[in-house]
Amino acid sequence: MKLANEAQQEQLQEITQYLRKVRQDRSIRIEEIAARTNIQLTVLKALDAGKFEELPEPVYVQGFIRRYGDAVGLDGATLANTLTINDFPQYATYNNSQNLDKKTTTYIPNFVPYVLLLALAAVGVIYVLNSKVITEFIAKKQNSVTTQAATTTPVTPTDEPLAQIQNSVSTSETTPLLIAPPQKPANTDNVEVSLELQGKSWLQVTVDDKTEFMGNLNKGAQRTWTAKEKLTVRSGNAGAVLISVNQQPAKPFGDDGDIKEVTFTTETYAQQ
Numbered sequence: 001m002k003l004a005n006e007a008q009q010e011q012l013q014e015i016t017q018y019l020r021k022v023r024q025d026r027s028i029r030i031e032e033i034a035a036r037t038n039i040q041l042t043v044l045k046a047l048d049a050g051k052f053e054e055l056p057e058p059v060y061v062q063g064f065i066r067r068y069g070d071a072v073g074l075d076g077a078t079l080a081n082t083l084t085i086n087d088f089p090q091y092a093t094y095n096n097s098q099n100l101d102k103k104t105t106t107y108i109p110n111f112v113p114y115v116l117l118l119a120l121a122a123v124g125v126i127y128v129l130n131s132k133v134i135t136e137f138i139a140k141k142q143n144s145v146t147t148q149a150a151t152t153t154p155v156t157p158t159d160e161p162l163a164q165i166q167n168s169v170s171t172s173e174t175t176p177l178l179i180a181p182p183q184k185p186a187n188t189d190n191v192e193v194s195l196e197l198q199g200k201s202w203l204q205v206t207v208d209d210k211t212e213f214m215g216n217l218n219k220g221a222q223r224t225w226t227a228k229e230k231l232t233v234r235s236g237n238a239g240a241v242l243i244s245v246n247q248q249p250a251k252p253f254g255d256d257g258d259i260k261e262v263t264f265t266t267e268t269y270a271q272q
Contacts, residue, residue, distance in 0.1 A: 008058070011083050013050055015065055019079075020048045022072045036202055036214070036236070037067040044068070058085040070216055071202065189266045192246050193231050194224040195253075199240030206232040227264075234261040 023033065030048065034041045043064060046054040055061050062080045069076030195203070197217045205213040207227045217223070219240070225231055235241050238254025245264055254260040 008084055009052065012052060012061070015079060015083060016047045016050060019065070019068050019072065019074075022074060026072060028072060033068060033071050035204075036071040037064075038214070039064055039067060058083065190226050190228055191231050191264050191266050192224065192226045193233060193264055194244040194247075194250070195222065195233070196242040196244075196250060197221045197240055198242060199237065199256075201238075201240040202236035203241070204232075204234040206234075228266075230263055230265045232261065232263045235259070 023030070030044050031041065033039070034044055043055065046052070047061075047064065047068070055064075062083050062085055065083060066076035066080035069079040193205075195217075197219050199219050200216060202216050203213060204211065205223075205225055207225050208229050208231075212225055213223070233241075233243065233253070235253055236259050237256065238258040238260040239252060239256030241253035242250040243253045244250040253262075
């Protein structure tokens, strides 16, 4: 990353030193920051060491600072906004003017719209004529079918004896109906975990050994996950999380500020 001026370099130096100090004071390993923020470990180490030439553009660095700050318990957005990233020269106006110069003017002759209108009118006339011919053909076909039906000799149905009819009715009334027994509901051996945030907390949720969520959730957020075998919840602030397993009453996940991880299975769960 090439910084615009010395002032921007000093700003970034102060921010990274402050983040490193807070992380070390709170005994948070840099590998844990990488897991929480999804930032590459090499980028985080370059930030901590002040090796700014190994970093991408300042706009990406500003996003790294925001997530880094949130992961150590700071206001990452405010901290990231202290880095000035709008001191770079702009080339948009120059490029746009070049693009405009390259554009060519397209000339459409005046007679083209009239030709199109005449073609559309011809298509409309053909469609109307074909519709009329089809309608007349269908009418003639229906008249022919009606004439043949009128000349056909009607067939008189065979009279069925009254006793046979009565026996048929009696049999149908006395025959019991066979009702299939209700099927048992499918056995759902799943584990369902619902979370409700009472404050801000970093969370990682693993469903059947697959990470389904990792990041920060704010107060009022509600999430539900279902696993076939096991489901693991890890929180950076357990006191801010209410947890419900298999639709049971929600309970606090832990104490404020605690980092807690619990695995729930289809039969029971054990704290890690």
